[in-house]
Structures are given as C-alpha cells and as structure tokens.
Amino acid sequence: AAGVIQSPRHLIKEKRETATLKCYPIPRHDTVYWYQQGPGQDPQFLISFYEKMQSDKGSIPDRFSAQQFSDYHSELNMSSLELGDSALYFCASSLDPGVETQYFGPGTRLLVL
Amino acid sequence: SQQGEEDPQALSIQEGENATMNCSYKTSINNLQWYRQNSGRGLVHLILIRSNEREKHSGRLRVTLDTSKKSSSLLITASRAADTASYFCANAGGTSYGKLTFGQGTILTVHP
Numbered sequence: 628a629a630g631v632i633q634s635p636r637h638l639i640k641e642k643r644e645t646a647t648l649k650c651y652p653i654p655r656h657d658t659v660y661w662y663q664q665g666p667g668q669d670p671q672f673l674i675s676f677y678e679k680m681q682s683d684k685g686s687i688p689d690r691f692s693a694q695q696f697s698d699y700h701s702e703l704n705m706s707s708l709e710l711g712d713s714a715l716y717f718c719a720s721s722l723d724p725g726v727e728t729q730y731f732g733p734g735t736r737l738l739v740l
Numbered sequence: 741s742q743q744g745e746e747d748p749q750a751l752s753i754q755e756g757e758n759a760t761m762n763c764s765y766k767t768s769i770n771n772l773q774w775y776r777q778n779s780g781r782g783l784v785h786l787i788l789i790r791s792n793e794r795e796k797h798s799g800r801l802r803v804t805l806d807t808s809k810k811s812s813s814l815l816i817t818a819s820r821a822a823d824t825a826s827y828f829c830a831n832a833g834g835t836s837y838g839k840l841t842f843g844q845g846t847i848l849t850v851h852p
Contacts, residue, residue: 732782
C-alpha cells in the first residue's frame, strides 16, 4: 500500500538559510499534518490542512509557513533557520480529520549548522 | 501543558515476557492512537481506540481506554527482541481538528 512520502529525507542548512520540506499524502487522504520532533522529545504538532485550507495551528514559529496544493501535497517553508530548528519533521495524512488514523511519513531530518 | 504522560519512561524485559505501558491525557478525546518508533526513525501506527471503546486487540497488542480516568494502556504479549522501540500514545482531542497530542513515550528494551 502507498505510504506518505516526504522529501528530502535529510537536509543540512546553515543558520539564517531557508528550507522547504515536501509531503505527499496517501492517495485520497485530504488532511495533512506537520509535526516536529526534537532530539529525545515527543512529536509536537505544527500545523494541519484539510481540503487545502489551514485547519489547525500549533506551536509553529512565525518564520515557518505551509500550504497544501491542489494535488493535496503540502510544503513546509522554513526561513531564517536557527540551530534550535534542528529536528525530525514528520508529515502525516488521514482520510477523516479527528476520526481516522494518522499515517506518518518517514520524516525529514533537518540539521542546522 | 496539553501533553499527556507515559509510564514507565523506560521498560526492560526478557523475550517472552509481557510489556505494559500506561498513558494519561488531560483533555477530552475523539480517539487515542498508539505508535511505535525505532530509534530516530518514522512513527508506525499500531492501533486506534475510539472514545466510546473500552478495549481493542490487534495481534499481540491489547489496548484499553478509561475515559473517566483519562488513561490508556498498551499491553504487548509474548514480547520479541524486535519489539524494542519507543512507544507513544497520542490523543486526538475532542475540540481539535484531528491534531495529535503525544505523550512523552516509553522506551521498551526486550532482551533476547
């Protein structure tokens, strides 16, 4: 079965640079979620989209923005990167927000130097 | 804090033994989901239990939910070395649009 695809899998950036993370949900899933997991931490919700509209927002810095496109893929744009942004970034998708299982992608490991 | 707690934080057992992990949460929920994560890798969905369910089974997994105590437990029976991982509970809150709030996770080590 198709899974959530994330790219790139690994990313190294310098401070103050920008990064774009991409997420391709499972086919027919209309909801995408973004989570950030710092070293040794549990995943923290950043933002979600349902039918291409932002549906919920968590602890996402103002330096980050995201959107969901007409083909339901989503991109997380991160600007003015800081050392503390180094983390695993997960995308998840589901068929029915709040009701059904969220399936997670393999994550993008971002290292900011 | 909206985060739940998991207990124990770390659990070390021998192959063949059962492992029980507990999770508490603070808000009302639509459902509670359990995930496994191997070191630094992706989150693998294990089981979802809805707020109107009390117990659910899947293979060697048994999950219980007590909404009056805002708690859940995950039991892994006849553990294997391959079960070694971190286990997280995550609740989809009643008033949110599906976002998951994760517990702090239990690190399970199963010795062969």
